[in-house]
Amino acid sequence: MSATKLLLYLAIGMIPLGRLMSEPLFESAGKAAPVSPIDAILGLLILVYCGTKLLHSKLPMWNVPGFKAIALFPLWCLVSLAINKLRFGLSIGETAFSGLYLARWIMYGSLYFITYEVAADKPKVRKLVGWLLLGALAFAAVGIIQVIFFPYDFALVFHPEARAYLDFDPQGRRLVSTFFDPNIAAGFLLIPAMITVSFCIHGQRRWRVPCILLMAALIATLSRGGAVGFLVGLFCLLKVSPAARTGILKVLLAVAVLLFAMYPVLRDEIELRNKLTVTDLSAAGRLAEWTTALGAIRDNWITGIGFNTFGYVWPQYGDVREGASAFGMENDFVMILLLTGVTGGLIYFRMYRTMLAPLAELGRRSRDHWEQAFGRGVWAATLAVAVSSFFTTLILYPHIMGLLWILWALGKRLGTWTPTANQAGVSALAPA
Numbered sequence: 001m002s003a004t005k006l007l008l009y010l011a012i013g014m015i016p017l018g019r020l021m022s023e024p025l026f027e028s029a030g031k032a033a034p035v036s037p038i039d040a041i042l043g044l045l046i047l048v049y050c051g052t053k054l055l056h057s058k059l060p061m062w063n064v065p066g067f068k069a070i071a072l073f074p075l076w077c078l079v080s081l082a083i084n085k086l087r088f089g090l091s092i093g094e095t096a097f098s099g100l101y102l103a104r105w106i107m108y109g110s111l112y113f114i115t116y117e118v119a120a121d122k123p124k125v126r127k128l129v130g131w132l133l134l135g136a137l138a139f140a141a142v143g144i145i146q147v148i149f150f151p152y153d154f155a156l157v158f159h160p161e162a163r164a165y166l167d168f169d170p171q172g173r174r175l176v177s178t179f180f181d182p183n184i185a186a187g188f189l190l191i192p193a194m195i196t197v198s199f200c201i202h203g204q205r206r207w208r209v210p211c212i213l214l215m216a217a218l219i220a221t222l223s224r225g226g227a228v229g230f231l232v233g234l235f236c237l238l239k240v241s242p243a244a245r246t247g248i249l250k251v252l253l254a255v256a257v258l259l260f261a262m263y264p265v266l267r268d269e270i271e272l273r274n275k276l277t278v279t280d281l282s283a284a285g286r287l288a289e290w291t292t293a294l295g296a297i298r299d300n301w302i303t304g305i306g307f308n309t310f311g312y313v314w315p316q317y318g319d320v321r322e323g324a325s326a327f328g329m330e331n332d333f334v335m336i337l338l339l340t341g342v343t344g345g346l347i348y349f350r351m352y353r354t355m356l357a358p359l360a361e362l363g364r365r366s367r368d369h370w371e372q373a374f375g376r377g378v379w380a381a382t383l384a385v386a387v388s389s390f391f392t393t394l395i396l397y398p399h400i401m402g403l404l405w406i407l408w409a410l411g412k413r414l415g416t417w418t419p420t421a422n423q424a425g426v427s428a429l430a431p432a
Helices: 003-017 037-055 067-087 092-118 122-149 154-158 182-201 205-220 224-240 242-272 281-299 310-316 332-365 369-388 398-416
Strands: 023-028 031-035
Touching: 003 037, 003 092, 003 122, 003 398, 037 092, 037 398, 067 092, 067 332, 092 122, 092 398, 122 182, 122 205, 122 398, 182 205, 182 224, 182 242, 182 369, 182 398, 205 224, 205 242, 224 242, 224 332, 224 369, 281 332, 310 332, 332 369, 332 398, 369 398
Parallel strands: none
Antiparallel strands: 023 031
């Protein structure tokens, strides 16, 4: 096994570890920049991959489909950061601290290119998918064990030195697993849950038990954003596969049975946190935050305030924040518009379209039921997470980004071996 392939598998194995072994490295404006083992593995993976390419006189990443669409976003982020350094008078240290987050985005984005080149044939694609889903099942199992045996404020139990409401919110008896946050855990679980649902409704029976485990874990997060995302994902699967209507009804029935079985355990938490309403303090706080952010976007609509200068510029519009929320808010799309402006938002939307188009094409054109189910499942999972990210930080969360980049690359790679709609005599949904 080549060093690149070995390091890629190691990175995949570390995604479900989440924040278990993260340690703060730098701190600024009340926010610590954590570094985890997967960051070190990714750095080494990129060095090995690029070094191998250059030794063979080849440019790394350049010839991978989608390179321009992906590279344009961090390039614009650099421009936006440089402009806003001058505009808001940021120091070199503040600019460098903001640049760390952009560097992390680039590191995780490199997984797309590396995965595409490692997945050189269909057996390798299926093997990588199997490892990804196995890791997700381990994540779900750890979360369920946490709910049963460590039922209250697991993050604060695991990190007794942490500051409540600053480093971690007290989450009661909700599944947080290794991310120590129920909403982010829900966003992560949405992806394998939608993929396994797609496998099940396309006749892949071996995925039934894993699907039930993932759905049970998703329910245990008590995340309203996760619930909305799951329903949107099911609707997407129904839209692209009307023949699977019976299978989707069975999934909904399974969800109803799981809700009934799990309600006695989660009842107190549901009632305490008003999770059946949208009038609690959490929802009200989000609405107030979004209103303030929209005002800031209006003032900086072309270039945004700079990636990721939130902790330095936000006090000019809202309250000073500390801890985990010092450099972010609970809506990824508002955050992207705030940081990079409408220009960055359009570039980001185009990049997502580039990633989704091959998955939609694969779901329509592949003659292999597994590939068809995979393409549709990842397509639906991406949209489900995107919808759920309106309620919290998901598509900008490193581990979720990493999982999506790998799945998108595998879908693109499978698409290169599948006849396109143009080849079949029908107009294609052409990727940008």
